Amino acid sequence: MAVLTIQEVSAHNSESDCWIAIHGKVYNVTSFLKDHPGGKRILLKVAGTDASKEFEKFHSAAVLPKFGPSLYVADLASIFPVAKKEASNAIFTNAPGLGLFGDGAPFAQPAWYQDTFSPYYKDSHRRLRNWVRQWIAENRWADKSDAWEEVVRSNRKPDEEAFTSMGIAGLTRGITGRIAWKKQPYPNIPDLPCGIAEDEFDYFHCLILWDELSATPLISVNNSQPYGIVPVMRFAKPALRERVVPKILRGEETMAIAITEPGAGSDVSNISATATLSEDGKHFIINGEKKWITNGVWADWLMTAVRTGGPGAGGITLLLVPRGPGLTTRPMETMGGILSGTAFVTFDNVKCPVENVLGEVNNGFKALLSNFNHERWTIIVSAVRNARRCYSEALHYAHRRQTFGKNLIDHPIIRDKFAQMVRQIESTATWLESATYQLNNMRPEIIPERMGATLALLKVQATKTFEFCAREAAQIMGGIAVTKGGTGGTVEKLYRGVRASAIAGGSEEVMGDFGMRQSLKVAKAMGVKL
Numbered sequence: 461m462a463v464l465t466i467q468e469v470s471a472h473n474s475e476s477d478c479w480i481a482i483h484g485k486v487y488n489v490t491s492f493l494k495d496h497p498g499g500k501r502i503l504l505k506v507a508g509t510d511a512s513k514e515f516e517k518f519h520s521a522a523v524l525p526k527f528g529p530s531l532y533v534a535d536l537a538s539i540f541p542v543a544k545k546e547a548s549n550a551i552f553t554n555a556p557g558l559g560l561f562g563d564g565a566p567f568a569q570p571a572w573y574q575d576t577f578s579p580y581y582k583d584s585h586r587r588l589r590n591w592v593r594q595w596i597a598e599n600r601w602a603d604k605s606d607a608w609e610e611v612v613r614s615n616r617k618p619d620e621e622a623f624t625s626m627g628i629a630g631l632t633r634g635i636t637g638r639i640a641w642k643k644q645p646y647p648n649i650p651d652l653p654c655g656i657a658e659d660e661f662d663y664f665h666c667l668i669l670w671d672e673l674s675a676t677p678l679i680s681v682n683n684s685q686p687y688g689i690v691p692v693m694r695f696a697k698p699a700l701r702e703r704v705v706p707k708i709l710r711g712e713e714t715m716a717i718a719i720t721e722p723g724a725g726s727d728v729s730n731i732s733a734t735a736t737l738s739e740d741g742k743h744f745i746i747n748g749e750k751k752w753i754t755n756g757v758w759a760d761w762l763m764t765a766v767r768t769g770g771p772g773a774g775g776i777t778l779l780l781v782p783r784g785p786g787l788t789t790r791p792m793e794t795m796g797g798i799l800s801g802t803a804f805v806t807f808d809n810v811k812c813p814v815e816n817v818l819g820e821v822n823n824g825f826k827a828l829l830s831n832f833n834h835e836r837w838t839i840i841v842s843a844v845r846n847a848r849r850c851y852s853e854a855l856h857y858a859h860r861r862q863t864f865g866k867n868l869i870d871h872p873i874i875r876d877k878f879a880q881m882v883r884q885i886e887s888t889a890t891w892l893e894s895a896t897y898q899l900n901n902m903r904p905e906i907i908p909e910r911m912g913a914t915l916a917l918l919k920v921q922a923t924k925t926f927e928f929c930a931r932e933a934a935q936i937m938g939g940i941a942v943t944k945g946g947t948g949g950t951v952e953k954l955y956r957g958v959r960a961s962a963i964a965g966g967s968e969e970v971m972g973d974f975g976m977r978q979s980l981k982v983a984k985a986m987g988v989k990l
């Protein structure tokens with residue numbers, strides 16, 4: 461490893477030969493001058509010097525790991541031998557085995573990552589958390605977001621690796637949750653990630669995967685598989701199930717859920733796309749439109765709700781429709797979540813084999829309802845993580861940016877903004893863990909009725925928390941949070957995703973009303989006198 465003194469670095473101080481030292485490392489930024497988002501002049505001003513202090517002011521912690529390796533020249537020799545500081549946190553440290561994991565900034569990670577006790581997480585959870593974080597970092601998934609967005613914007617499917625990497629690593633299976641634990645009926649599906657045994661895998665493992673992967677573009681492009689595949693596993697005929705499920709779980713094919721229509725959203729029972737039996741009785745012929753279909757742009761299969769009977773919930777059937785003649789998916793430009801590949805879908809005399817009915821004809825509504833809880837739970841997990849990401853981005857920035865002679869964090873009004881974010885994030889996260897514990901322990905057959913209300917109300921809480929944190933983070937960060945890319949780019953992007961999170965899977969208003977109706981219904985059924 462080469463080591464240079466600051467005198468040696470100082471010779472490289474021109475536009476044609478520009479070196480800069482930052483945090484003990486020397487970088488050759490000559491070819492980077494023209495690409496530097498902050499401009500070349502500012503770099504030339506500090507050419508040949510140690511610019512650590514200036515660098516700290518303007519960059520997030522993600523910049524050097526990303527750009528540094530290609531610009532690195534040598535280590536910087538220290539003028540004074542630096543006495544290694546012994547970790548001085550011993551007096552505050554909790555029991556061995558807990559410890560800080562990830563960003564140690566207070567509340568920037570779930571509480572159990574931050575050296576606190578928890579009744580919920582065991583060694584296998586810690587192992588999975590460590591493994592998935594490392595898998596994300598090693599493969600640099602978070603950095604692929606912009607490139608994949610470009611691809612999706614031009615109406616194309618992201619690279620196959622976006623799907624197969626999740627499949628091979630057992631992550632598509634992992635985020636599908638409980639029903640995908642059991643390998644038995646599907647011999648060709650990947651093992652669960654990180655060697656977790658099937659009977660060991662629980663909702664907290666699933667939570668960890670959704671939580672960690674939410675900070676990458678992988679979740680957006682694979683969003684529908686875990687919801688779409690569950691009705692296939694539960695209600696498809698064995699031949700269809702065995703043909704479709706392994707390919708989806710390996711990431712070789714993808715699916716979307718086609719329920720919402722231009723005139724039917726949260727009021728699902730109003731759908732009007734029709735399916736009629738062909739004369740020979742072998743196919744359903746589908747006609748109609750579906751709108752806002754997540755991952756619809758590239759899905760190979762559409763788990764589609766169609767009207768086969770009379771009006772209302774009673775006349776709905778679920779069909780697993782393969783992409784084929786008459787089926788068109790037109791990309792829709794949405795406010796955020798470009799990577800979701802949202803589509804407007806038209807069915808023009810699309811033929812779907814009768815063997816592809818999921819469950820019973822005219823009884824699809826029940827199957828649909830049973831799926832909503834998992835979908836809402838995953839939206840909650842992602843919303844809490846995204847709220848934390850907003851908080852964390854702003855917290856770090858507030859330690860770098862100076863206003864009126866001091867860092868933002870030193871202004872009481874700014875600290876109060878962080879306090880308001882934290883109390884909402886932590887209470888929501890704690891409620892989420894309590895709900896997840898119920899999912900782990902409750903008899904599966906009573907989960908839809910018993911957990912419906914909790915998850916609906918928790919979804920409202922989570923998306924409102926996310927919205928609040930996105931707003932407050934943007935207020936703290938100011939102009940850079942309304943600018944795409946750069947230091948504030950993460951908050952800008954997350955902010956645009958807030959509405960989809962608050963509307964998809966049941967709007968806040970519908971969830972609030974449903975949550976109360978459902979909890980009262982269950983209480984009455986349990987004999988509670990109100």
Ligand code: HEM
Nearest residue numbers: 487497498502506511514515518519520523527940946947
């Ligand atoms: C290896 C050296 C450097 C690299 C790789 C680098 C990279 C970057 C990147 C990626 C951004 C976009 C913002 C972000 O993603 O956080 C940025 C912005 C900026 N950089 Fe640098 N930078 C370097 C050195 C410096 C130095 C030494 C200074 C100051 C003397 C500086 C000043 C700025 C400014 C003013 C911005 C604009 C900040 C904003 O968006 O408001 N950079 N830089």
